[in-house]
Amino acid sequence: MTAEPARPAASAPPLVETTGLRLALPDRAAPARLGRPRPVVEILKGIDLAIRRGESVGIVGESGSGKTSLGRTLLRLYRPTGGRIRFDGQDVTDLDQASLRPLRRRMQIIFQDPQSALNPRHTIAEILAQPLRAFGLAAGRRGEEEAAAELLRRVGLPAEAMWRYPHQLSGGQRQRVGIARAVAVEPHFIVADEIVSGLDVSSQARILDLLGRLKADLGLALAFISHDLSVIRVLCDRVVVMLHGAVVEEGRCDRVFEAPQHPYTAALIDAIPLPEIDPSWLERDNRSPMRDLRPNAIIEASPHRLQSGG
Numbered sequence: 001m002t003a004e005p006a007r008p009a010a011s012a013p014p015l016v017e018t019t020g021l022r023l024a025l026p027d028r029a030a031p032a033r034l035g036r037p038r039p040v041v042e043i044l045k046g047i048d049l050a051i052r053r054g055e056s057v058g059i060v061g062e063s064g065s066g067k068t069s070l071g072r073t074l075l076r077l078y079r080p081t082g083g084r085i086r087f088d089g090q091d092v093t094d095l096d097q098a099s100l101r102p103l104r105r106r107m108q109i110i111f112q113d114p115q116s117a118l119n120p121r122h123t124i125a126e127i128l129a130q131p132l133r134a135f136g137l138a139a140g141r142r143g144e145e146e147a148a149a150e151l152l153r154r155v156g157l158p159a160e161a162m163w164r165y166p167h168q169l170s171g172g173q174r175q176r177v178g179i180a181r182a183v184a185v186e187p188h189f190i191v192a193d194e195i196v197s198g199l200d201v202s203s204q205a206r207i208l209d210l211l212g213r214l215k216a217d218l219g220l221a222l223a224f225i226s227h228d229l230s231v232i233r234v235l236c237d238r239v240v241v242m243l244h245g246a247v248v249e250e251g252r253c254d255r256v257f258e259a260p261q262h263p264y265t266a267a268l269i270d271a272i273p274l275p276e277i278d279p280s281w282l283e284r285d286n287r288s289p290m291r292d293l294r295p296n297a298i299i300e301a302s303p304h305r306l307q308s309g310g
């Protein structure tokens with residue numbers, strides 16, 4: 001019997017890999033001068049990162065450390081100014097948008113603020129149908145509605161939610177829609193950028209639980225960006241600590257939490273607001289830190305919320 005069959009083999013080739021990744025963007029703060037290019041700011045300064053299938057890697061660092069820029073560059077939403085990015089063995093560093101298109105279905109993003117990421121004039125059904133249509137995955141209205149109902153079920157929302165507009169849902173429910181939209185196209189890799197930051201602690205716990213289960217069910221590779229180490233500890237296998245556009249520490253979550261090597265990591269750990277953490281979350285022995293939280297709670301809570309929100 002293997003000790004940890006669910007864990008990705010350490011020898012498996014990474015799904016996403018960067019070597020010496022650099023990103024420089026025109027400095028927004030610098031005044032534009034006629035005839036002279038804007039000076040650039042170095043945002044990512046040579047990042048080596050590997051994420052395997054089924055693995056979730058936390059990317060942590062204080063605001064401005066480059067987490068969002070890294071996430072967007074991993075998805076080739078930015079073109080790096082140095083280094084290489086490989087996706088599933090293919091070098092995607094210099095691909096143009098047309099060549100990236102077939103890969104887009106396999107890599108998705110979930111944004112921090114579903115309020116602004118979800119079109120307020122579209123119903124949830126419409127929001128979920130869009131990625132399906134974009135990749136030719138839905139067969140007509142009927143097929144789209146069936147797909148939307150199934151996606152909503154997957155993320156713990158009632159099927160009736162598809163007839164609502166984003167403002168009629170709670171923050172946690174909106175974030176579930178953001179997750180449903182990302183998994184709609186059956187991606188292999190998801191970047192989740194501060195997706196629980198705006199939520200209260202119990203909604204955070206439920207969203208982390210959902211994401212952990214989807215990750216396991218779908219074999220997703222996850223880059224989970226957060227400034228908050230406590231949520232990374234709940235969800236992630238490994239953590240990468242960023243400071244000023246560089247990685248200062250990287251390792252398995254349990255090792256990094258027990259014995260941080262870099263003083264900046266130690267400072268981030270010290271900054272975790274312990275009283276807000278349910279100690280059961282930190283039980284990592286059987287890799288299901290959220291097992292005490294009833295996953296059905298949201299399903300029970302949702303119809304009520306939907307009625308009152310309607």
Ligand SMILES: Nc1ncnc2c1ncn2[C@@H]1O[C@H](COP(=O)(O)OP(=O)(O)O)[C@@H](O)[C@H]1O
Pocket residue numbers: 025026027028041043061062063064065066067068069070
């Ligand atoms: N388009 C841009 N042009 C210039 N500077 C940028 C741009 N986007 C981000 N930055 C700068 O890059 C740094 C990293 O930003 P970001 O990746 O958003 O960090 P984080 O997500 O960790 O808060 C910040 O100093 C930010 O001001």
Ligand SMILES: [Mg+2]
Pocket residue numbers: 067068069194
């Ligand atoms: Mg950010």
